[in-house]
Amino acid sequence: MKKILKEKIEFIFGMHRDLLHTLRAENYAYKLKGLRSNTIGSQLLCVAGARESYYKSILGNEGFKWTCSFDGKMVNVKTELDRYMGEYEKEIIKFIEDTEEISSNQTSLILDLLSHEYLHQGQMIRYLYANHLPIPKSWKDFWHLED
DSSP states (O other): OHHHHHHHHHHHHHHHHHHHHHOOGGGGGOOOTTSOOOOHHHHHHHHHHHHHHHHHHHHHTOOOOOOOOSOGGGTTOHHHHHHHHHHHHHHHHHHHHHOSSOOHHHHHHHHHHHHHHHHHHHHHHHHHHHTTOOOOHHHHHHHTOOO
């Protein structure tokens, strides 16, 4: 199970990395035009904050608790947000690699984190289409998207 969890986490994190490499700094301020929505940066902040929150909950082997330490005023600052996302990506993968036995609670939290990442990808696809932004090849392949 540990091998599968690691593969799935690495895969979904890699897909988000592909997105971060595709987006430009100004894209982080884009919204869904004509609809009530937050920004792409806010969507990514939620992904990053969830990574930190899930990591801390997994590490403590406790129930999920939101503990995002990223400054929410910085959501449109690509460099900082990208770094923050990558930081917890590495920590989560390291935890899975280094932990001898992952508890059922920790497994459940990792699966919830995966679900959260997939949820935001579905939302992000709408933002990419609505703003005529490029979609990474990994996303096109996995989600069977058209240009």
